[in-house]
Amino acid sequence: MNLQIEPDAPAPATAPALEVRGLVKHFPGVKALDGVDLVVHQHEVLGLAGENGAGKSTLLKALVGLVRPDAGEILVRGQQVKLRSIMDAADHGIGMVFQEQSLVPNLTVAENIVLGSEGPGVRGGLYRWDTLRGLAQEQLDKIGSHIDPLARTDTLSFADRQMVEIAKVLRIEQRSSHPPVIILDEPTSVLEPKEIDALFTQVRRLREFASVVFVSHRLDEVLDVCDRVAVLRGGRSEGEVVAQGAEPEDLHRMMIGATSSADHYHDAVCERTDAPPxxxxxxxxxxxxxxxxxxxxxxxxxxxxxxxxxxxxxxxxxxxxxxxxxxxxxxxxxxxxxxxxxxxxxxxxxxIGYVPAERKTEGMVGPMSVADNMLLTKQSARCAGPLVRPRKQARLVDTWIERLSIRTPHRSTPIGRLSGGNQQKVVLARWLVGGDxxxxxxxxxxxxxxxxxxxxxxxxxxxxxxxxxxxxxxxxxxxxxxxxxxxxxxxxxxxxxxxxxxxxxxxxxxxxxxxxxx
Structure with missing residues (x-):
C-alpha cells in the first residue's frame, strides 16, 4: 500500500521538483498511460515529446488535477501528493498554460490573469481596478507584452490570448511558497518568431527560480530551449535525451520507432503534370x-x-x-x-472546403461523434430521401476511417476524445465524403x-x-x-x-x- 506523505514532512535535499512513478490511466477502449515515469529536476526545462495519442495530454492533465490516475504516484519535491483539482495543483506550485486556452472571453485581460488569486485587487467584494491592473501589468511586463490589461479578452487575436495565458500562469509565483513547476503545452503554436523569442527568454528566466515542462511538436524548439527531453510512445516512457547535441531526427526516431523519412513532405507522391491554362x-x-x-x-x-x-x-x-x-x-x-x-x-x-486554424472551436463539435462531425456538411450523404439511413451512414464513415487511418475506438466515439491528429483527419474527411x-x-x-x-x-x-x-x-x-x-x-x-x-x-x-x- 502506498502511504501519502504529510504536507509538512521534510523532503530530501536533492528531491526532484516533480516526479511521476508508474502512472496508469484507462479510458473506455484506450489505455492512455501505461506505467509512465518522469522526473523534472530543480531549475531545469524538461521537454516532453511524443506523437498525438502517445499520452502527453493525459499526463499533463494528471499533473494539474484534471485527471485522476488509476495507479502510480506523483511526488512534488519528494512528497507524494494527490492532485484533485487545478487549485490543488496550484497550491503545490504547479501551473499550466493549456493548448486549448482557458480564458473567460467576456472578462478583461486583468481579470483573467488574477482570476482565483485577486488578493489586494479585491476589497469588500469589489474590484479595485487600479490595483487589479497593476497586478496584471506586472505579469505582462515579464513577457514583454504590450496588451492593455483592461481590454476585453474576446477582442484579442489568438496569439495575444496565448500571451495572456502565459502571463496568467506566472501568477502561481504569488500563490505558492514553493519554487513553482510551470507546464507549457504547445505555447508557440500560433506565435510569430519575435513572440517566440520573447517566450524563450521568459522560459530561460523561469529556470532561475522554477522548473518548466515544455511541450511542443516543433522538435527544433524543444531542443533549443530544453535541458533534457523525455519521449512518450504508446502511453509508455520511451526514454530521454540530453538536448545539447541532439537532433530532431533523434527524437523522431524515438517517437515512431523509425528513422525520419527523407521526403517529409511526400513530394514523390506528387504526380506533376502541366497546369491547366x-x-x-x-x-x-x-x-x-x-x-x-x-x-x-x-x-x-x-x-x-x-x-x-x-x-x-x-x-x-x-x-x-x-x-x-x-x-x-x-x-x-x-x-x-x-x-x-x-x-x-x-x-x-x-x-469549397475550409479547415480552420482553431480546430477545437471552429472545426469540430467536441461532444458529437466522429460520424456526426464527419457528415456535418454532407447530411444528404447519409440519407435516403428525408430519412437518415444508419447502415448507409455506417458504411460511409467506416470507409473514410479506414482510408485516412483514423484511430478511434468507434465511429460513435465523441471526437473530443481523439488525439489532435485524428481530429484533424476527421475534419478533412468532412470535405471528402461527398467527392465534390x-x-x-x-x-x-x-x-x-x-x-x-x-x-x-x-x-x-x-x-x-x-x-x-x-x-x-x-x-x-x-x-x-x-x-x-x-x-x-x-x-x-x-x-x-x-x-x-x-x-x-x-x-x-x-x-x-x-x-x-x-
Missing part, C-alpha cells in the same frame, strides 16, 4: 476590413501557399473566400463561374500535430492535389509552406506583395520569403 480559382481586387486589392490564381491540382507575419491579412483572405469574412470590393470565380462570397452555405454549395470539393482552404492544418500526424496530412494533401483539387495553404511555418507549395504568395499589411515560385528541385529559402514579408 485557365486557373480554377481567380481572385481580383478582393478587399475587406484587413486586406486590400488581393489578386490570387490557383490551378486545379496546385497547392499555393500564402505567407505573412501576424496581421498580414492572410487568414482573413482565406476566411473571406469561404464566405466567413465580409468583403467590400473585388470578385472571385471558380472554374469560370462567379463565386458567391456572402456566406459559408454558398461556399459549400460551390464545392474543388477548392480546399487550409488554415494551419498541422497546428498542434506531431511529426507523424503532420506527415499523414501532407500525404493526404498530395493525394488530393493529384486528384485535381486546388489548394490554398496557410502553413504553420515557412519550412512547411516551402515544402508543400508549388507557388507562394507573400502578404504584408493586407496586400499581396510578391509571388515566389516553389517547384520541386527549385525551392526558395526561408530567407527569400522573409525579405518579401518585411
Amino acid at each position: 485557365t486557373p480554377r480559382l481567380v481572385v481580383r481586387g478582393l478587399t475587406g476590413a484587413t486586406f486590400q486589392d488581393v489578386d490570387l490564381d490557383v490551378h486545379a491540382g496546385e497547392i499555393v501557399g500564402i505567407v505573412g507575419v501576424h496581421g498580414s491579412g492572410r487568414e482573413d483572405v482565406c476566411r473571406a473566400l469561404f464566405g466567413a469574412e465580409a468583403t467590400t470590393a473585388g470578385e472571385a470565380t471558380l472554374d469560370g463561374e462567379a463565386l458567391d462570397l456572402s456566406g459559408t452555405r454558398a461556399a459549400c454549395a460551390a464545392g 470539393v474543388r477548392l480546399l482552404l487550409l488554415d494551419h492544418p498541422t497546428r498542434g500535430l506531431d511529426v507523424g500526424a503532420r506527415s499523414e496530412v501532407y500525404r493526404l494533401m498530395r493525394e488530393l492535389a493529384n486528384s485535381g483539387v486546388a489548394t490554398v495553404l496557410l502553413a504553420d511555418s515557412l519550412e512547411e509552406a516551402i515544402g508543400m507549395s508549388d507557388r507562394i504568395v507573400v502578404m504584408s499589411d493586407g496586400r499581396a506583395t510578391a509571388e515566389v515560385a516553389a517547384p520541386a528541385g527549385g525551392k526558395p529559402t526561408p530567407l527569400d520569403l522573409v525579405k518579401e514579408m518585411v
Whole structure:
C-alpha cells in the first residue's frame, strides 16, 4: 500500500521538483498511460515529446488535477501528493498554460490573469481596478507584452490570448511558497518568431527560480530551449535525451520507432503534370476590413501557399473566400463561374472546403461523434430521401476511417476524445465524403500535430492535389509552406506583395520569403 506523505514532512535535499512513478490511466477502449515515469529536476526545462495519442495530454492533465490516475504516484519535491483539482495543483506550485486556452472571453485581460488569486485587487467584494491592473501589468511586463490589461479578452487575436495565458500562469509565483513547476503545452503554436523569442527568454528566466515542462511538436524548439527531453510512445516512457547535441531526427526516431523519412513532405507522391491554362480559382481586387486589392490564381491540382507575419491579412483572405469574412470590393470565380462570397452555405454549395486554424472551436463539435462531425456538411450523404439511413451512414464513415487511418475506438466515439491528429483527419474527411470539393482552404492544418500526424496530412494533401483539387495553404511555418507549395504568395499589411515560385528541385529559402514579408 502506498502511504501519502504529510504536507509538512521534510523532503530530501536533492528531491526532484516533480516526479511521476508508474502512472496508469484507462479510458473506455484506450489505455492512455501505461506505467509512465518522469522526473523534472530543480531549475531545469524538461521537454516532453511524443506523437498525438502517445499520452502527453493525459499526463499533463494528471499533473494539474484534471485527471485522476488509476495507479502510480506523483511526488512534488519528494512528497507524494494527490492532485484533485487545478487549485490543488496550484497550491503545490504547479501551473499550466493549456493548448486549448482557458480564458473567460467576456472578462478583461486583468481579470483573467488574477482570476482565483485577486488578493489586494479585491476589497469588500469589489474590484479595485487600479490595483487589479497593476497586478496584471506586472505579469505582462515579464513577457514583454504590450496588451492593455483592461481590454476585453474576446477582442484579442489568438496569439495575444496565448500571451495572456502565459502571463496568467506566472501568477502561481504569488500563490505558492514553493519554487513553482510551470507546464507549457504547445505555447508557440500560433506565435510569430519575435513572440517566440520573447517566450524563450521568459522560459530561460523561469529556470532561475522554477522548473518548466515544455511541450511542443516543433522538435527544433524543444531542443533549443530544453535541458533534457523525455519521449512518450504508446502511453509508455520511451526514454530521454540530453538536448545539447541532439537532433530532431533523434527524437523522431524515438517517437515512431523509425528513422525520419527523407521526403517529409511526400513530394514523390506528387504526380506533376502541366497546369491547366485557365486557373480554377481567380481572385481580383478582393478587399475587406484587413486586406486590400488581393489578386490570387490557383490551378486545379496546385497547392499555393500564402505567407505573412501576424496581421498580414492572410487568414482573413482565406476566411473571406469561404464566405466567413465580409468583403467590400473585388470578385472571385471558380472554374469560370462567379463565386458567391456572402456566406459559408454558398461556399459549400460551390464545392469549397475550409479547415480552420482553431480546430477545437471552429472545426469540430467536441461532444458529437466522429460520424456526426464527419457528415456535418454532407447530411444528404447519409440519407435516403428525408430519412437518415444508419447502415448507409455506417458504411460511409467506416470507409473514410479506414482510408485516412483514423484511430478511434468507434465511429460513435465523441471526437473530443481523439488525439489532435485524428481530429484533424476527421475534419478533412468532412470535405471528402461527398467527392465534390474543388477548392480546399487550409488554415494551419498541422497546428498542434506531431511529426507523424503532420506527415499523414501532407500525404493526404498530395493525394488530393493529384486528384485535381486546388489548394490554398496557410502553413504553420515557412519550412512547411516551402515544402508543400508549388507557388507562394507573400502578404504584408493586407496586400499581396510578391509571388515566389516553389517547384520541386527549385525551392526558395526561408530567407527569400522573409525579405518579401518585411
